[in-house]
Amino acid sequence: MRRLLKLFALSSLLSVTGCLELMQAYTLNPDGSGKVVIDTVTPARNQFAPQDKPQKPEDIVKEAIQERISGGAGIDAWSDISCELTKEGKIHFRGTAYFSDINALKADNGGGGGDLSWTKQGDAMVLMMKSKNEGQAGQPVPDAEVDQQVQQEKMQYQQMKPMMAAMFDGMKVEISARLPGKVAEANIFTQKDNVATLQITGKQMMAAMEKINGDDKLLKAKIKAGKGKGEDDFMFEQIFGKKGPAQVKVTGANAPLFDYKAEVAKAKAGEAAMFKNLGVTPPAK
Template sequence: MSRLLKGMLLLACALGLTGCLDITDTYTFNPDGSGKVVHEAVLAQMNLSMGGSSEAPSEADLKKIVLEEIKKARGVEAWRDISYEQRGADQFCFKGTAYFRDINEVKFYNTGAAVNVYDKVSLRKEDGRMIITIASSEDDEPDDSEIPHVTEENVDEEVAKMQGEYQKTRMMAGGIFSGIKRYRTFYLPGTVVSSSNLERTEDGALASRFEGIKLLEFMDRMMNDKEVLREELLKGNDPLQGGPSNEEALNEYVFGEAAPVEVIITPGTQPQFDYTAEVAQAAAEFPSVAETLGAPKKAVARGPEGSQFKVGGVRIVHDSDMENNVRPFNYDEGFTLSIIGRLPQEVLSVTEGQLLKAETDHGQDLLPSDEWKQKISFPRLSEDKRKVIFEVDLRRPAESAKGIKEISGVLTYLVADKTRRVDLGVAAFVAGSKGNEFGAEIESVTDSEWNPGRQELKLKLKINKDAVKAIDIFDAAGNKLDVSQGYFASGDNVTFNYTREDNQPFPGSGHIEIEVYEDQQRYELPFKLTDLSLLGRKLN
């Protein structure tokens, strides 16, 4: 069972106080274990706002979200029948059919909102039978240091402390878990031998219905029962960290039976569908679907050889208490490495990255359980654009770890050899004045808040910031103005802030030119560091 209290807090961040994660999955299995699932996820609008904006996502933003769902799903060999729609003012629905060879490898992204409760469908084969189970993803067991030392003398004090911690999260959790639903239906390739906590549908399938409010009700009962908490703590179990020691009691409350959520079947010999043919058809259809969604037409190419990576700095936090505002380095518990890479060529930008593996010398997996944290966010380029620096946030290594066996991943970067200079078509330097290129619009011309006595002009453009090489502002006589530049960017939207350096007001008219990079090429750059000490230095 995943850590429930931490899960509630993470969900609060991921879903917002009025969160929604309503998932319906319909599985069809073949006797060999291959299958397909119609995956439908209804997500809260709050999950989808781009760059922190409170505005509803644009059509272009929604297409990016759909592409991300496809790209970040694990264990899926092919997608088909993809659709999406805005539902009302605050919900978005993604739907698609995913094909898989091994259900044990399948994990959907769902905008990164990880809810590790009854989230895992697994399949195993024993004695000629197929056993399909629904359970919660396993997280690393908490270190002994995280479990309070409880005796008969202090157990009542620990119970009171635990109940207080739970109450701090209860109101927030109520809003979150009431919006979580997971409905699953299974079309099985054989004869059912036995099943538990699954219902038979009219067409012969088996179905499971989980609603988060039931889990919350169970937690309320447990956390208000001092005798149950005393028993759990004296057995060495912390219910807020690992849930109840008797998971079947939870299953009974949520589904009706004190048993696993599973079905055992004797598989037949005939597949329910032609997996190879349908996957081939899906693969043939997908390029046009991807193009409609705005995916790059050209495949990402591997960059040239010559890159080198090393650890530039290390941060480790052993104990962090957000509730009591005791946070070393103002960070949560974990292990962070700052990595410096020398690039094989001068680049335009490093757009994204993904951490793929992080393992200690004892085999401990250091990858964060939250997929969002496996992304490499905000990589920064050196002034000469030949080096990159980025951070990776990892789990804290166990006390037994002496070093890091491997850290690896991939970066994506852009290069461009050509530029094009364009007049934006903005003639008047007043708020609301629009141009005819890149959605140019003057947002405001006001006195600068941060530079008294100077004016500031804000220019909005619909273009990725990395595609802009330079912007120049000219007065009506064609004289280039001396300005300093700042910006705020989100996706393909950027607002530039310009302040005059000569303390003069902006003229009433003139023109603005932009120089943009053309023929951008996208490259992948794998990186791998091995045999490191916990200080990030190479081991001999």
């Protein structure tokens, strides 16, 4: 299962662990500090619990919150957390995470999404969707093995297609960033004023997979691209019409968009009461 998903999913964008809807809205300061509002709808994690020992809805919600706040890294404080079990039996989580360095941030445990980097390039700053395959060029596949792999991947895709179609059905991902400067260039991301946005749906993912598996030339090109970053770039091109990386170049990133120290201090002051009301254990710092 994981091998097939790795073959076709954008590993830089999605960790397909059951996320149905994901929204990450970042506000970023020039020094890399900022905040992100995370809004996800996912299957309840206890969906395979023994039927003779059903969990109470409030316990399912508490477990979901605990998993989310305990699994991240690079988070200085949380605020405005809410979580509920929807009438469809899914977990709807929403919260704001504060971070001092976006390059060290892993904010969304178990809900998919991608990590971002914020680096200086010349006179500009660049926000980039980090690839888990960054720096991994992969070994080129010998021509003699390509035809054999084409048949193998077609067979694997047909075997897994029903499950993948169900998994991707209704899936929506949106990652946006309000940036501290002027957007000079954008690739894959769309841009309006100083906000860059990347959107993808499960429908787009399935359409790309159908297209590739229905065209031997495309499938051979994907195989020849090798594993790693080459495959990521190939999939970006099939889905978005452009090769990766997904990035935004920002100029004039001088003034912060908000007072990080003040807001994070306020968030920290309210954490104890918030976690107590939610019935969860504060995450280790």
